[in-house]
Amino acid sequence: MSLRLYNTMSAQVEEFRTLRDKQVFMYACGPTVYDYGHIGNFRTFVAVDMLQRFLRQSGYDVHYVMNITDVDDKIIRNAARDGVSVQQYTAKYEKAFLEDSAMIGIEPPKLVRATDHINDMAEFVGKLLAKDIAYCSDDGSYYFRIAKFPAYGKLSKKDFGGMLDGARVDVDEYDKDSARDFALWKAPKPGEAFWQTSIGPGRPGWHLECSVMSMKELGESFDLHAGGEDLVFPHHENEIAQSESLTGKTFSQFWFHVRFLLVEGEKMSKSLGNFYTLRDLVLKGYKPSSIRYLLTSVPYRNQLNFTFDGLKQAAVSVDRLRNFRQRLKDKNFPSGSDPAIRTLAHETITHMREALEDDLNTAQAQAAIFEMVRLANSALDAGKVKQNDVAPLLEGLSKFDEIFAVLEDDDRPKMKAVFDWAVGEGREKEISSELREGIRSAExxxxxxxxxxxxxxxxxxxxxxxxxxxxxxxxxxxxxxxxxxxxxxxxxxx
RNA sequence: GGCGCGGUACCCAAGUGGUAAGGGAGAGGUCUGCAAAACCUUUAUGCGUCGGUUCGAUUCCGACCCGCGCCUCCA
Structure with a gap:
């Protein structure tokens, strides 16, 4: 058997095939670094991380690129507000993103920054301009002419035939030929940060960035493009339009989208007061491994209800796995082996693989490992586990952890790092007694x-x-x- | 309004046209000086509601109720 994945483009689960044998070229839309990442962001990144891990476990050579959007309207505005440069402003949050990613067990992809590719983007616009796919407005902004790309809407399954210009967007406000046309390049308004390029001064549009960087890193056609479900439209639709109208080739073969999560049964939002960054949760005393476990426990296409009760339950589940592993490592076992145990371990590995191959059914993979843990614990109690059975059981755990990455008990130093960060930021007040308690044992x-x-x-x-x-x-x-x-x-x- | 997803035990959450995984919590028990860990038993004749198809539906179809998402830059 092999991996079957849901492809947003075909709107069905398909067998995952790559353009080059045993190699995967994949791209994920990363964070816009204007603030600390929240758990919704990290649900997506953790899901893509698991996909990437599973592909490697399946024998693929994985080329995984993620972008850092370090220029956009909000960044420019906030940087101006704080009186710092765009670079100074984003550096802080980019660093925080990298720390948070490591904290939650994300293996680092190859990261590419938008601001390092400004000239590439300007050139890209130049090429679209030469093909009359892009056009320049009076103020020096560039737009994509959607009329030139009839397939527009194929990813989000939208029919734009009936949409009237001006229906939702005030056309007069922009100097566009059609309301649907989107910005490739924005001319600077007075006082705004800008880059001087071959197509004039300004800054790139968000969609452009991902097209340019993904194709530069992975080629004009690559295997998989990932992101949160909200990116299907317009972001990914626009990426496709830009890229395919220029190259005439399929941009990405697979489109992988992660469903939004709910927090305590409601949409996460600042106004509801249920908006949490990763650091907020650690400040409350929750362990990074609990957070990761909870995020991984619901398959990526299902809505996940993120709750504090769930975090507590996740902590217990992780402990159960860690205790079991410890039990295997501590004890001296009699020599020999029990074929039933080896069979159990091998079947577990098979079940986990089958679950993950079924569109990354992480819940079933977890069920498989817990089944093994329960039966093996039972055998341990009965004294049936022999020396040669330990390795297969540990292998089962390690196959599990290659994907889920929660067994290593490194929560304390991570929590201590958040503690130190809060102190450094003058946010001691947010440090809960639970966090203090949690890192006390490090003393x-x-x-x-x-x-x-x-x-x-x-x-x-x-x-x-x-x-x-x-x-x-x-x-x-x-x-x-x-x-x-x-x-x-x-x-x-x- | 258009398009799409979902409603499974106290909580989280898989799954299937043939009689409900897994984890947590609760209760009882085994082990133990105690505790912890672990194990065992137990907790949905039931899978939003009402109809229909079928020998048989939680699983397919229809209607309704509820929750959620996208519909121009929010993962």
Whole structure:
């Protein structure tokens, strides 16, 4: 079997094929760096990250490019408001985006900045102009002539035949031939930042940026283009129009769109007070791994209801997986193997693969790993797991984690980084007691902890339970979880 | 108004024309000095409502109710 993916262009699930054997050339529309990224942004980026991870797990050589939009109207306005250059303004949020992406386990794609490609974009407009696909208005702005691209609307399935000019846009406000025509290049208004180029001064339109950079990095035709569902129209429709009317070739074979999420059952919006950046959530004390897990637990084309209760549940689920892995690593097992266990591990790997090949059904892949965990835990309790069974089980976990990336327990340093950032930004007030609690266990070193545990174990052996309980209570209060097992005490940071 | 998606247990959430995955929470139990972890049992004759097709529908069709998205730059 092989991967089947929903393609927005065909509006159905198709077998995923690439132009070049075992190589994938893919592009995702990245962030506009005018503010910190919110969890809706990261749902999309995490979904594309999982796709990319799964393609690599499936043996593809993945060329994954994401753009950073570091120039647009809002950026220019905000930079002017703050009295800083566009570059100064965006640098802060670009850095934040990279940190946040790493925090939530996104493997870095190749990033390309709009401002590094201004001349390429101007040239692109020049080529469209030469073909009479673009035209210049009196103020020096350039527009795309949609009448020159009859396929316009094929991605969003819109019929523009009946749409009248002026129906929704005040034509007089713009110097356009047709209301549908969109801006390729915007001439600067007085006082605005601009670039001097071969087609005159100004700044690129948003759609242009992605066409130019994706084709420069990946070729005129590439395999897959991704983004949030809102980008289908007009952004991606416009990218197609620009690119295909210039090259005459199919721009992207596959179009991958991620559904918006809801927060506590409602659309996320600032006015509803349910608008959260990744950092907001960490400040509230939630772990990055919980956030990632919750975002991955609903297949990308379904609406995901992001709730605080869900985050708490996600944390428990992640702990369950981590505990299981720890259990496999800690114990000494008798030699030999149990064929049933090996079979279980291999079937789990197969089930996960089948689930993900079915348009990335992450919920089913998770069900498969939990099935394995439950049965293997049961076998562990019964003493049926042998030395040679450990590796296959660990392989199952690792296949899972190559996609989901939540097993590594590195939440604390990440949370500490957010803590430090908040302090640096003068936002201490937003640091919750839960976050303080969450990073408290970092104050004790491993050797401190092990010393205390040795003392506790000694007291237990001497059956001085009063002393051992008080030592344990001390550690628990410091955020250290302890389990007394037959093989000795096991601990982890909460 | 046009086009599209969805409504599954207390919560989150898969899925299928043949009798409801998984996780969390709750209850009971096993293990344990206690705790934790883990395991076992239990929690939807039921899948928005009402009709229809069918031997049989949660799954297909229709109507209705509710939620959500896009319809010019919000992931």
């Amino acid at each position: 004790l070193s491993d050797s401190d902890i092990e010393q205390k545990i040795a003392a506790m174990e000694g007291a237990r052996k001497a059956r001085n339970f009063k002393l051992s309980d008080s030592l344990r209570a001390e550690l628990v209060a410091a955020g250290i979880m302890i389990e007394n097992t037959k093989e000795g005490a096991r601990w982890r940071r909460k």
